Amino acid sequence: MTRYLITSALPYINGVKHLGNLVGSMLPADLYARYRRARGDETLFICATDEHGTPAELAALDAGQDVATYCAEQHEVQKTLGEGFGLSWDYFGRSSSPQNQELTQHLARVLWANGHLEVRTTKQVYSHAEKRFLPDRYVIGTCPHCGYDRARGDQCENCTRVLDPTDLINPRSALSGSTEIEIRDSAHLFLKQSTFVEPLRAWIDSHENDWPNLVLSIARKWLDEGLNDRGITRDLEWGVPVPDDIGDGLMKGKVFYVWFDAPIEYIGATKEWSDAAGKPDSEWQKWWRPERQSDVTYVEFMAKDNVPFHTVGFPITIMGSGENWKLVDRIKGFNWLTYYGGKFSTSQKRGIFMDKALELVPADYWRWWLMANAPESADSSFTWEHFASVVNKDMADVLGNFVNRVTKFTVARFDGKVPGEGDYGEDEKLLIAELDKRVAAYAGYLEDIDFRKALAELRAIWVAGNEYLTKAAPWTHVKTDRTKAAVGVRMGLNLVHLFGHLAWPVIPASAKAVHEAIMPAPEVIAWPDQPMAQYLDSLEAGHEIHPPEVLFAKITEEQLAEWKARFGGEDAD
């Protein structure tokens, strides 16, 4: 049986992530990982913070910390928030780890040995004030085309023209404002991507049927436009050092570009995981260097901006190594989640961030709404009104109220115990047939990693429970035919039990609470494998149940108004 390796795109270190980041990679990866575990599959779910690069250095500068301290702190912040959202990582690593450094250097060495890297001289902007090289975007000056005086070295934001830092009039450092800058030659390693076009195309074509259109079209666009060789080193201090033995001795003091080492951290974090557990190297290697590629099914989750690096950049690193590293099997890409149709924006404080979100409502509310409305085929839009109406209706009314009405009635009329009288009849058979079909459809959508449809099916399963209960109407029968009422209640309780199992991958904390209405819940709530006829008649007569407190408090009009005002609704820009 194949093992499942699951990775989520690495959240960048410079601050708390917003809900768009969450829904685009970490949350769907968690849902899928939980589903695999529920089915009993051997599963490893890996994530990490992406810590290198100039933005991290600048954020640290802002915070008045050295970059290592800053990253260590922010890593803990992101780890805590992820756990708050129920993200069930087997390991949440750091791209700055020694393990990643070792692996990154190893892969660079074999690429160098295989002739896939070459040294080229490039022109870089050096700032005397900062005593460092500046990335293009951190050089500002007057645009030669439109005269805008705050144009960036990569592009003028006013006239949108693409620029080179040397084009700027009166160039200066965006960090200090210093004009003491000069253009210096600097040697860098380039990955000869152009030689990989054919194998990449063949590989991508082989996934014609199991990758989403979004992923295929982005990957092919890059190949069609011609792959440029790509610089994989930078003149920075914070990063994985380039080893002396590659690059003809010209790489002293340089580090790898963050996009080179970040995907390698998928492997690095796996090694961090096995090292932390005191396990031998064979433990992480069985995931990344399996005997046969088919021993591991590797699934990656990411937003669409990340697709090129996972369909082109990282695969070239793997292919070019000539070693038997595991290549990704399935890539699930997401579009953008928008906030009232506009972009989530950290700088403009527009949208909702993970820390604030958890202060408002439990994580499962977000998990449900985000995955039920995941931007799978197109961008999707968050609005407070929609969020409140979906959460109140689906979770509180359809699921929560079902659990509540069945369990409360059991206490009121059947002594809080599963009644054993009577046999299932025609109504129960119809329900069982419907649920056999729906549970299979729900599983099918999860296998296909088609989340919106999966959650719509899960909701339909809950609705089927309400429909059944209305038809069975034990509250009516209990007055005249206690046995008939008992049948309805017994089925109702079995449905509660079922719902707890089916909902666990999506809303784990709530599913646990539902499960515990019937009996104590295990760490991993297993998938119901039996046919429904058997499963829905599995609770023992006389078993005592425990009605939960209100499972899902509804979002009130007052809360809605307050949150809209606090976070900015449609009027905010």
Added chain:
RNA sequence: GGCAGCGUAGCUCAGUGGUAGAGCAGGGGAAUCAUAAUCCCUUGGUCGGGGGUUCAAAUCCCUCCGCUGCUACCA
């Protein structure tokens, strides 16, 4: 400017050649076990505009309009 995606009921979205769909919201009814929750029935769209291909187009082609994003050292 170039490129990509999108534009289907009031709202959020399915549907990619064969008589327009779901959920929510709206309207009517049933029930009263329950967080006034649930269940049944129902109103509602010339599928952004125009042109073309086809026996047949929301679905393929062209064009126009609108929205969003990307445009490579930005993670």
